[in-house]
Amino acid sequence: MPEGHTVHRLARTFDTLFAGQGLRVSSPQGRFADGAGVLDGRRLVASEAWGKQLFLGFAPADAPADAAAGLPADVSDAQVRGVSSASDTLWLRTHLGLYGAWTFAGAPDAPEVAHAIGAPRRRIGERDSVPTSAPPSSDVWEVPEPRGQVRVRLLGVHAVADLTGPTACEVITTDEKRVVEARLGPDPIRDDGDADAFVAAVGRSRVTIGQQLMDQAVVAGVGNIYRAEVLFRAGVDPLRPGRDVPAATVRAIWDDLVVLMRDGADHGAIVTTRPADRGAGTVAEGGAEPVPAPGRGQTRQNTDGSPDAVPSDQAFYVYHRDGLPCRVCGSPVLVKELAGRNLFWCGVCQT
DNA sequence: TTGGAATGGACAA
DNA sequence: TGTCCCTTCCAAT
Numbered sequence: 001m002p003e004g005h006t007v008h009r010l011a012r013t014f015d016t017l018f019a020g021q022g023l024r025v026s027s028p029q030g031r032f033a034d035g036a037g038v039l040d041g042r043r044l045v046a047s048e049a050w051g052k053q054l055f056l057g058f059a060p061a062d063a064p065a066d067a068a069a070g071l072p073a074d075v076s077d078a079q080v081r082g083v084s085s086a087s088d089t090l091w092l093r094t095h096l097g098l099y100g101a102w103t104f105a106g107a108p109d110a111p112e113v114a115h116a117i118g119a120p121r122r123r124i125g126e127r128d129s130v131p132t133s134a135p136p137s138s139d140v141w142e143v144p145e146p147r148g149q150v151r152v153r154l155l156g157v158h159a160v161a162d163l164t165g166p167t168a169c170e171v172i173t174t175d176e177k178r179v180v181e182a183r184l185g186p187d188p189i190r191d192d193g194d195a196d197a198f199v200a201a202v203g204r205s206r207v208t209i210g211q212q213l214m215d216q217a218v219v220a221g222v223g224n225i226y227r228a229e230v231l232f233r234a235g236v237d238p239l240r241p242g243r244d245v246p247a248a249t250v251r252a253i254w255d256d257l258v259v260l261m262r263d264g265a266d267h268g269a270i271v272t273t274r275p276a277d278r279g280a281g282t283v284a285e286g287g288a289e290p291v292p293a294p295g296r297g298q299t300r301q302n303t304d305g306s307p308d309a310v311p312s313d314q315a316f317y318v319y320h321r322d323g324l325p326c327r328v329c330g331s332p333v334l335v336k337e338l339a340g341r342n343l344f345w346c347g348v349c350q351t
Numbered sequence: 352t353t354g355g356a357a358t359g360g361a362c363a364a
Numbered sequence: 365t366g367t368c369c370c371t372t373c374c375a376a377t
């Protein structure tokens with residue numbers, strides 16, 4: 001379940017596992033058989049994320065191999081290095097939507113991917129799980145069977161990646177990729193993220209700031225969690241029209257997104273609470289933290305498993321905390337359905 | 352065994 | 365605004 005940070009993490013993972021390799025591409029489920037046939041045998045020469053979109057660049061199978069590990073930062077670099085020209089590169093564009101996921105498994109000698117590979121098999125963009133591959137003693141890696149509805153399988157030298165449940169999965173040209181990117185707003189995780197463009201877009205519309213943050217043409221990569229959390233941290237009422245939010249505040253929201261989302265990409269989990277506001281989870285005094293409502297499971301996150309990770313029930317100020325006391329002021333966190341999505345906020349702290 | 356819910360988005364009206 | 369699609373997991377029957 002990806003917001004932009006997950007997709008950037010995925011891009012890094014593909015780089016680590018498959019950079020420069022010729023890949024076997026298939027569609028176990030069958031729904032991407034044509035596209036898989038086009039890409040099969042091509043070599044992965046780029047791995048990019050923009051917002052929630054993942055672009056994997058494939059050079060023709062007969063293009064000269066690139067000895068150096070790591071992928072060029074973009075196609076123009078690839079051209080300079082003679083790896084692949086923009087015109088003969090094909091891109092696999094995928095978007096995970098609400099419940100798509102990439103699952104990785106690797107041979108014992110595969111590179112570690114932020115604890116996301118090897119036994120146990122782990123799924124990035126969703127849940128962990130499931131046994132894996134070969135006994136460590138075996139010197140031939142036994143590739144695991146696809147599990148579930150696998151739209152695309154990429155098989156490299158020592159690792160395999162399976163895609164399930166994407167909302168988008170298609171092969172496009174470099175020109176078509178540019179068209180997709182032109183529709184996207186700036187991405188706070190990318191170095192080319194344009195803060196001015198974000199501030200300007202928000203300021204010229206009376207659409208609420210809460211809705212604008214979910215609009216990928218305004219800012220790419222923000223989802224329901226970052227939307228709720230960044231507005232809480234800024235003390236801004238999500239229902240305020242964008243043009244009524246001071247430009248300096250909008251700028252501060254961007255700056256906060258840069259920090260939060262890059263941290264999310266590095267660690268695999270969204271954590272927005274400041275340490276002082278965590279504790280048992282609520283205002284300093286006044287009794288025990290209420291137990292979260294039953295049936296409201298923990299928000300699943302694909303962390304890097306580090307032992308000092310913030311527990312998921314302490315990671316957020318307002319997301320999925322409706323009815324619970326605000327961590328700062330103690331008043332109940334509010335929830336309201338807006339444009340088909342749940343919006344969470346504190347009616348006291350956010351004005 | 353069934354049915355919501357989930358961190359999305361495209362498209363129609 | 366509403367409807368539909370994609371897939372999995374877990375709580376409720």
